[in-house]
Amino acid sequence: MDLKGQQRSERYFVILMTAVTAVAFLAGYVVQDLRISMAVFTGGVVVGFIVSMPNWPIYKVDPLVWAKAEPPVSEHSDATSETSSTTAKTPRKKAPVSGTPMKLRSRG
Amino acid sequence: MNSLTSRMNTLGTHALTCLAAMAVVVIVTSYVTPRPVPETDLSIKSVKTFQVSWRERNDQAALIFNFQTDLRPLMDWNVFGIYASVVVDYETDLYEKNEIVIWDSVITKKQKALIKKSADFAKYLFKDYGHDLRGKELSLRLKYVIMPFVGAMQAYEIASNKTFTMPRNYTS
Numbered sequence: 098m099d100l101k102g103q104q105r106s107e108r109y110f111v112i113l114m115t116a117v118t119a120v121a122f123l124a125g126y127v128v129q130d131l132r133i134s135m136a137v138f139t140g141g142v143v144v145g146f147i148v149s150m151p152n153w154p155i156y157k158v159d160p161l162v163w164a165k166a167e168p169p170v171s172e173h174s175d176a177t178s179e180t181s182s183t184t185a186k187t188p189r190k191k192a193p194v195s196g197t198p199m200k201l202r203s204r205g
Numbered sequence: 206m207n208s209l210t211s212r213m214n215t216l217g218t219h220a221l222t223c224l225a226a227m228a229v230v231v232i233v234t235s236y237v238t239p240r241p242v243p244e245t246d247l248s249i250k251s252v253k254t255f256q257v258s259w260r261e262r263n264d265q266a267a268l269i270f271n272f273q274t275d276l277r278p279l280m281d282w283n284v285f286g287i288y289a290s291v292v293v294d295y296e297t298d299l300y301e302k303n304e305i306v307i308w309d310s311v312i313t314k315k316q317k318a319l320i321k322k323s324a325d326f327a328k329y330l331f332k333d334y335g336h337d338l339r340g341k342e343l344s345l346r347l348k349y350v351i352m353p354f355v356g357a358m359q360a361y362e363i364a365s366n367k368t369f370t371m372p373r374n375y376t377s
Contacts, residue, residue, distance in 0.1 A: 098206075098207065103207060103212075104206075106212065107206060107215065107216075110216050110219065114219060114223045115223070118223045118224075118226060121227065122227050122230055125231075126234070126282065128282075129281055129282040130282050131231070131282050131283060131354050131355075134231075138227065142220045145216065145220070146213075146216060149212070149216060150209065150212050150213060150216060151209070
């Protein structure tokens with residue numbers, strides 16, 4: 098599930114549960130039986146879990162785009178400056194390019 | 206929300222929040238809705254036996270009473286059950302206030318909330334702590350406690366306007 102999919106799945110669940118709670122209350126109030134309310138509510142929870150808990154394909158349409166890997170910096174290019182003096186400040190590795198996205202783990 | 210268990214946690218918490226909100230609305234609804242007062246007819250008809258029990262050495266009587274009440278309008282959607290009891294009140298020289306339960310019942314079904322007893326035995330013997338029952342005037346009350354599914358229990362009582370005077374002497 099990608100980031101936008103996570104947001105969408107939670108939004109679907111919140112909307113569904115708000116509607117289900119209202120419907121459950123009204124149904125129980127009309128029939129004058131609190132068990133009807135609980136049955137409707139439990140059904141709504143089950144449907145909501147089925148809709149927004151598993152990793153359905155509709156939540157995978159916006160995959161995270163990664164920056165391309167940079168070519169590795171070779172060790173021979175600055176080997177001479179390393180041996181000549183220790184005080185010389187030569188960067189051993191290049192600083193990361195700005196704008197690289199933070200690496201988020203994306204399971205599934 | 207990035208893994209299945211994390212989603213389960215989030216969604217379950219939100220579902221419980223919704224359930225709590227619904228419970229609060231139900232409590233408010235049943236608090237706002239006025240409760241009807243059941244029509245009650247309650248009186249003691251006669252005394253079947255009236256004697257001194259040989260074991261505890263106190264007065265005891267088997268009462269015959271008329272009791273009619275309709276608790277069905279009280280059984281709305283948020284009522285799990287009603288505990289109803291008939292209480293006899295009287296005054297003695299030693300104690301100012303005496304309350305003796307002579308009948309009680311836990312009603313959880315609407316079909317059983319209509320109570321009709323005419324010239325029927327009281328459920329329990331009417332016992333005094335001493336020997337003070339002869340010639341005493343008794344008054345009656347119907348007490349009922351409503352036990353809701355959600356919300357606080359509420360106790361009500363209805364006093365009967367009919368009194369009964371115990372006989373002057375014990376029956377043999």
